[in-house]
Amino acid sequence: MSLDLDQVRRIADLARIALAEGEAERVRDELNGVFALIGRMQAVDAAGVEPMAHGQDLAQRLREDRVTEADRHADFQKIAPETEAGLYLVPKVIE
Amino acid sequence: MIDASLRELAGALAAKRLSSVELTQLFLERIERLNPSLNAFITTDPEKSLALARAADARLARGEGGPLTGIPLAHKDLFCTAGWLTTCGSRMLSNFVSPYDATVVKRLGEAGMVTLGKTNMDEFAMGSSNETSFYGPVKNPWRPEAVPGGSSGGSAAAVAARLAPAATGTDTGGSIRQPAALCGLTGLKPTYGIVSRHGMVAFASSLDQAGPMAKSAEDCAWLLNAMAGFDARDSTSLERPAEDYTREIAARGGDKPLDGLKIGLPREYFGEGLAADVARAVEAAIAEFRRLGARTVEVPLPNMGLSVPAYYVIAPAEASSNLSRFDGVRYGHRAAEYADLIDMYRKSRAEGFGAEVKRRILIGTYALSHGYHVAYYLQAQRIRRLIAADFAEAFTSCDLIMGPTSPRVACDIGDMAGDLIQMYLSDIYTIGVNLAGLPGLSLPCGFGERGLPVGLQIIGNHFDEARMLNAAHRYQLATDWHRRSPQP
Numbered sequence: 052m053s054l055d056l057d058q059v060r061r062i063a064d065l066a067r068i069a070l071a072e073g074e075a076e077r078v079r080d081e082l083n084g085v086f087a088l089i090g091r092m093q094a095v096d097a098a099g100v101e102p103m104a105h106g107q108d109l110a111q112r113l114r115e116d117r118v119t120e121a122d123r124h125a126d127f128q129k130i131a132p133e134t135e136a137g138l139y140l141v142p143k144v145i146e
Numbered sequence: 147m148i149d150a151s152l153r154e155l156a157g158a159l160a161a162k163r164l165s166s167v168e169l170t171q172l173f174l175e176r177i178e179r180l181n182p183s184l185n186a187f188i189t190t191d192p193e194k195s196l197a198l199a200r201a202a203d204a205r206l207a208r209g210e211g212g213p214l215t216g217i218p219l220a221h222k223d224l225f226c227t228a229g230w231l232t233t234c235g236s237r238m239l240s241n242f243v244s245p246y247d248a249t250v251v252k253r254l255g256e257a258g259m260v261t262l263g264k265t266n267m268d269e270f271a272m273g274s275s276n277e278t279s280f281y282g283p284v285k286n287p288w289r290p291e292a293v294p295g296g297s298s299g300g301s302a303a304a305v306a307a308r309l310a311p312a313a314t315g316t317d318t319g320g321s322i323r324q325p326a327a328l329c330g331l332t333g334l335k336p337t338y339g340i341v342s343r344h345g346m347v348a349f350a351s352s353l354d355q356a357g358p359m360a361k362s363a364e365d366c367a368w369l370l371n372a373m374a375g376f377d378a379r380d381s382t383s384l385e386r387p388a389e390d391y392t393r394e395i396a397a398r399g400g401d402k403p404l405d406g407l408k409i410g411l412p413r414e415y416f417g418e419g420l421a422a423d424v425a426r427a428v429e430a431a432i433a434e435f436r437r438l439g440a441r442t443v444e445v446p447l448p449n450m451g452l453s454v455p456a457y458y459v460i461a462p463a464e465a466s467s468n469l470s471r472f473d474g475v476r477y478g479h480r481a482a483e484y485a486d487l488i489d490m491y492r493k494s495r496a497e498g499f500g501a502e503v504k505r506r507i508l509i510g511t512y513a514l515s516h517g518y519h520v521a522y523y524l525q526a527q528r529i530r531r532l533i534a535a536d537f538a539e540a541f542t543s544c545d546l547i548m549g550p551t552s553p554r555v556a557c558d559i560g561d562m563a564g565d566l567i568q569m570y571l572s573d574i575y576t577i578g579v580n581l582a583g584l585p586g587l588s589l590p591c592g593f594g595e596r597g598l599p600v601g602l603q604i605i606g607n608h609f610d611e612a613r614m615l616n617a618a619h620r621y622q623l624a625t626d627w628h629r630r631s632p633q634p
Contacts, residue, residue, distance in 0.1 A: 054512075066466060066511040067473070068504055069492035078508065081566060085458060085509055088567050089522065092455040092529050102527030103534060105352045105382070106338040106583015107608070112381055119378075126245040132480035139475050142487045 166216030170199035190263035215258025238498030248345025266300030295325030320576025323588035327551035327601020338583035339384035342377035350464035363618035394616035402439030410445035415549030423594030431591035459526035466510030551601035
């Protein structure tokens with residue numbers, strides 16, 4: 052398989068990464084190189100092998116539903132680019 | 147004192163021959179003098195370090211110190227440290243001061259260790275040479291033109307150049323073991339789940355694991371004792387009884403201390419692609435293990451060649467999901483100009499991430515996208531199970547597996563820049579260990595071309611760190627490769 056420029060732009064859009072003028076061509080070539088490497092695993096017939104998500108095949112641990120953390124709202128918002136009245140500010144979405 | 151082991155430093159501190167403040171000053175002065183050329187540290191804060199050292203001295207004076215109290219160390223800049231910058235080698239986090247400590251930082255701090263600073267690394271730990279750092283490449287102390295390896299290259303260079311007695315690192319596909327090998331250190335990637343990932347900036351969560359980087363296996367064992375342990379804040383942390391990782395090291399040896407140990411040698415680790423200088427040093431090391439009483443057997447790892455392709459689906463897939471949190475809203479870089487919310491995300495991420503990080507996010511996004519998920523992601527997860535099964539099978543006929551850590555000694559800065567695939571393939575011997583969640587260790591076993599260090603890799607079965615560390619320790623008692631240090 053080989054990616055074309057439209058696919059590269061679509062992936063970049065999904066990943067919310069702006070591509071500069073002319074960058075899509077370079078990225079396409081690099082990704083095609085990487086996918087050629089990845090393609091080596093397509094030759095393996097692994098049908099019937101249970102996919103392994105995790106090195107230990109663990110089940111997610113559950114915990115009791117209770118408050119364990121103190122409120123550190125101000126500490127966490129101190130490092131945000133823009134906040135007001137305890138809220139994170141972003142560009143207006145709804146007119 | 148700069149070459150002293152943690153045991154020797156602890157002894158000097160306990161006997162009051164030396165204070166933690168004096169020791170910390172010694173290393174801070176070396177950092178000030180040598181770091182401008184090495185670029186191993188991104189952040190230092192001598193006042194903070196000295197305050198920690200004074201607290202450690204007070205604790206020692208009260209007789210309340212532990213074995214690590216007062217000993218300085220450096221943290222990879224991927225561990226969140228309250229009050230210090232945590233950049234993860236990226237412009238994205240160039241202004242990020244975490245409101246909390248990573249569990250590893252907290253545990254080592256509670257043990258009384260003194261933070262010297264935060265070490266340089268490949269951006270978001272994505273790289274094998276430290277060249278992807280936004281803060282510039284780190285130099286290998288053995289040869290300033292050469293890379294230190296990556297991604298924990300700053301930690302490796304700092305310890306090798308004796309700017310710190312030890313450092314923390316993280317390993318997703320070889321990022322502790324490979325720089326340890328290329329800089330002549332001992333580094334351990336523990337079994338997945340025994341060291342908490344809480345407060346580590348996430349790259350690929352099913353593979354990431356923190357571990358120690360130091361001058362010897364004994365030093366690594368001391369550090370792992372403080373680093374490992376269950377943490378409710380990491381959902382994949384394992385609930386196991388506490389272990390003393392020095393217990394086998396502490397036992398008496400004799401002249402055949404490894405009598406009965408069965409070492410598996412995978413043919414796949416000694417074939418095409420392995421440089422002759424590395425092969426020579428590794429084979430000589432294995433001969434030394436035989437002299438120490440171990441037996442060697444051949445073990446097959448037939449799917450090892452598939453580990454790099456599978457990794458370059460799984461790790462980018464997890465990274466594309468993990469790094470979606472960097473959106474310019476809650477912390478990190480936000481673009482100065484944008485048209486709307488989506489444009490703010492796109493520009494903040496385009497400006498904040500470097501080329502390699504973007505590449506991996508895009509690979510992962512594609513591999514997980516509609517219509518490709520089965521062909522790529524699920525296939526990679528199936529291959530992952532085949533690789534894990536190969537290791538499990540191998541461990542039915544041996545106790546430890548040995549081979550090279552890296553196919554070559556360190557290359558020069560810029561040498562691999564044009565060949566992405568070659569760079570990815572250089573992690574061939576380390577990646578399978580992460581996929582299988584196994585512990586892996588690298589220790590120095592000689593020198594190759596251009597006088598650069600060669601690393602021997604020891605792979606253990608799950609939870610076999612004490613045995614691996616002991617095997618490495620017995621080798622280090624019989625050899626002196628780990629005592630060599632670069633000039634000056």
